[in-house]
Amino acid sequence: MKAISYSAFGPASQVLHLVDMRKPEPAAGEVRVALHFSGVNPSDVKARSGSRPGVTKPAFDQIVPHSDGSGVIEAVGAGVSDTRIGERVWIWNGQWQRPLGTAATHITLPAEQAVPLPEDVSMETGAVLGIPGLTAAHAVFGTGEVRGKTLLIHGGAGTVGLLAVQLAKWGGARVITTARGKGMARAAQVGADTVLDYTDPDLGAAILAANDGALIDRIIDTEFGVNAALDAEVITPNGVIAAYGSARDMSPTLPFGPLLFKAATIDILLIYLLPPPQRDAAIKRLHAALGDGALVCPVHETFALADCAAAHEAVEAGARAGAILVDTRP
Known part of the structure; x- marks a missing residue:
């Protein structure tokens, strides 16, 4: 071969x-x-x-x-x-x-x-469907259904981000995502309700405004180290931050106080190590979304x-x- x-x-x-x-x-x-x-x-x-x-x-x-x-x-x-x-x-x-x-x-x-x-x-x-698809599916649905919830997806124009936006919309969530330049249009085309420029100096305020002033139920983060303080600011009490990347800051300083008083869960994802029940669930989600024509x-x-x-x-x-x-x- x-x-x-x-x-x-x-x-x-x-x-x-x-x-x-x-x-x-x-x-x-x-x-x-x-x-x-x-x-x-x-x-x-x-x-x-x-x-x-x-x-x-x-x-x-x-x-x-x-x-x-x-x-x-x-x-x-x-x-x-x-x-x-x-x-x-x-x-x-x-x-x-x-x-x-x-x-x-x-x-x-x-x-x-x-x-x-x-x-x-x-x-x-x-x-x-392997790394990008399974990462997106588990990041969106890893703790259950998202219908009626608001998800913030950082990096909605990336490969994982685009899939996560589509899966979250298919699952019935309101989706706020961040991107830049031409990526903003791509994220909007696949169904994001609001697309924000991640370089906005008032990004936290813009995120909350896009959610009618309410805090965010679940955050999917491709650059956790860079976004940790922002995530702590906008996450709702008992909310989940599902982080699958942090390439720009691999040794972040966490804002423990704000995260503590939100009782936030930081769920660090490495899709290679996903246990069989969760992997099977993610596979089923991907196939169902594809079958419904909801995933490109x-x-x-x-x-x-x-x-x-x-x-x-x-x-x-x-x-x-x-x-x-x-x-x-x-």
Whole structure:
């Protein structure tokens, strides 16, 4: 099989290489998937660049990156029904704590990590459902229904943010989101009730004004460190701050007093570690929203497998209007 691999940290153009590898046979409980698309996420880029704190070398001698993807099951191991052969699937945790991810023509992994893809959902969308889709679904619905509540979604023009806006509206919430420039229009187009410029010096007041002066029930945050004080200001008592990112400030100083007297819950999300019941619930939410036509997963650009380094560079550049995919088909 063809695959992209790296054995050392560094710039994408220097360390990512197209290689030939043996196609792995599925062991008991596993399936082999002929991949159509691989999703490239910021976590993949950080892992390859070596920018994670305290990590000085790759965990394996040779790594095929990426955790998300879509394709068709072509072989199964013992204990897996052969009726799954030919099944369209999407992948989660493809390269989490294992060396071989989805930046390849094939992947072999535990059968439960290959989720049946609804027939009316495209393979491109399937490759976005892993990290972005599950993060958005759990961030919105992680503590239950949101109908009648107000959600503040920071970064509503990002890949996760756009999905979260749509899922929250589908769930019956009022949605206030932040973005900037062209991203403001994108967030509005997918259903946000109010879109605010996150550089507004009076953003807290603008958020409350958009909610008729009331405090916010649930906050979904892509930059928790930067927004912690603002979140404490606008969250309602006993509200939840669901934080899935803090790249600009990884060691934030928390406003403990304001958070204490709101009895706020800070729910830090790492979708790789989501327990099975919560993951199953998030998958069901995603499939239901897709079935209702309430969820669109935009793709900014698709690259050939041989151009995987350029795909990583596109993620690093930011300012995207959707996901970055790699076409893995032979």
